[in-house]
Amino acid sequence: MPIWIDEPAALQARLQQPPAWVGLDTEFVRERTYWPQLALVQMAIDDQILLIDPLAPGMTAALGPLLEDRKVLKVMHSASEDLVALSHDCGVLPAPLFDTQVAAALCGIGGGMGYQKLVQEITGVALAKGETRSDWLRRPLSDSQLEYAADDVVHLGAIYRELDSRLAALGRRDWLDQDAERMLANATEDGDRWPHLSMRSAQFLEADAQLRLLRLLRWRDAQARDSDKPRSWILDNELATQLARTPPADRARLQAMLDAHPKAPRKLGDAIWQALATALDDEATAPLAHNASTEDKNAVRRLQDAVAARSTELGLPDGILASRRYLETLHQTGLWPAGLSGWRRAELEPLLSPLLATPAP
Numbered sequence: 001m002p003i004w005i006d007e008p009a010a011l012q013a014r015l016q017q018p019p020a021w022v023g024l025d026t027e028f029v030r031e032r033t034y035w036p037q038l039a040l041v042q043m044a045i046d047d048q049i050l051l052i053d054p055l056a057p058g059m060t061a062a063l064g065p066l067l068e069d070r071k072v073l074k075v076m077h078s079a080s081e082d083l084v085a086l087s088h089d090c091g092v093l094p095a096p097l098f099d100t101q102v103a104a105a106l107c108g109i110g111g112g113m114g115y116q117k118l119v120q121e122i123t124g125v126a127l128a129k130g131e132t133r134s135d136w137l138r139r140p141l142s143d144s145q146l147e148y149a150a151d152d153v154v155h156l157g158a159i160y161r162e163l164d165s166r167l168a169a170l171g172r173r174d175w176l177d178q179d180a181e182r183m184l185a186n187a188t189e190d191g192d193r194w195p196h197l198s199m200r201s202a203q204f205l206e207a208d209a210q211l212r213l214l215r216l217l218r219w220r221d222a223q224a225r226d227s228d229k230p231r232s233w234i235l236d237n238e239l240a241t242q243l244a245r246t247p248p249a250d251r252a253r254l255q256a257m258l259d260a261h262p263k264a265p266r267k268l269g270d271a272i273w274q275a276l277a278t279a280l281d282d283e284a285t286a287p288l289a290h291n292a293s294t295e296d297k298n299a300v301r302r303l304q305d306a307v308a309a310r311s312t313e314l315g316l317p318d319g320i321l322a323s324r325r326y327l328e329t330l331h332q333t334g335l336w337p338a339g340l341s342g343w344r345r346a347e348l349e350p351l352l353s354p355l356l357a358t359p360a361p
Contacts, residue, residue: 002051002147002149002150004146006059008061008062011050014050018069021098022073023042025156026042026082026085028136032230033228033230034224035084035085036084042152044154067086068095070095074096075098075100075156076094077152079101080186083097096177097183097184099176100118105316112317122155182338182339195221196213197287199289205241209247211280212243213244216244217240234268235265239263242257251269254272255269299355303330303331303352303356306348307327321347
């Protein structure tokens with residue numbers, strides 16, 4: 001039976017003797033905000049399931065000491081967004097981290113496997129799917145919500161023990177540790193340094209227009225964080241691309257463009273004008289998106305084939321060793337992305353360096 005915790009003192013009493021590891025999950029809401037709103041924290045300690053109310057005064061501060069205690073391993077599944085929620089509301093990250101989704105991929109079980117599927121794969125238990133779109137900010141939570149929330153951590157111990165054993169047998173525990181540290185670092189970053197590269201429309205823009213788009217997207221990210229609003233509420237992609245492609249000649253023309261667009265942030269015209277006109281300190285080094293030629297596509301395909309062959313040898317699911325986007329960046333710039341650092345670079349550099357140095361036929 002899960003235990004509802006809505007007083008910091010009750011949580012602190014149960015954490016007086018920190019365990020060697022805890023299972024951890026969160027429920028959050030992120031529909032109308034930039035930052036995820038932490039609504040529930042589920043914790044498995046030995047044979048107990050704690051359902052912790054982070055909306056209770058003082059509760060997030062009471063969670064902090066356990067989250068940052070590096071003697072306590074935090075076992076989570078697909079933790080990326082949970083890390084952002086915990087970091088923002090509690091001020092600390094749960095470290096060290098054992099992510100069971102990443103561990104399952106490194107064991108060759110499956111890439112991007114959901115919690116329910118992994119539970120069934122490891123334990124044979126079939127979990128209900130009932131409350132995936134529930135309102136977790138309401139109080140009191142329903143019995144079905146509480147049951148669903150408890151299920152999200154009750155099997156983490158069994159999964160952790162099995163995957164940890166398999167990783168040790170494969171000699172890949174260090175791989176998981178490296179990936180976990182990267183996830184923790186990403187959770188506190190201020191966003192993608194080159195956000196224009198992930199927009200398909202950028203490849204059809206001239207170089208100067210891409211830099212204007214980069215300026216707008218960087219400004220949008222900062223504005224969204226500061227106001228705690230979704231990025232699209234600040235400036236949608238379509239309008240950002242339009243302003244970058246055809247920059248207004250003056251402030252008045254910008255206002256006319258904003259007035260003509262139904263979703264435009266009309267009150268932010270001054271800030272948008274300044275963002276468009278102000279060069280970034282690092283924009284001279286910005287990589288540019290481009291519409292890949294047949295030659296480029298063939299070169300990236302050669303890299304993909306080499307990665308696929310090595311993945312098969314290692315028994316890794318597709319996409320775990322290197323994504324297409326990382327390979328495109330590597331081909332375009334010759335620089336190894338952060339996502340291909342550590343053990344991935346050690347596995348791939350001997351294979352890919354000759355291909356990068358050889359022009360495509």
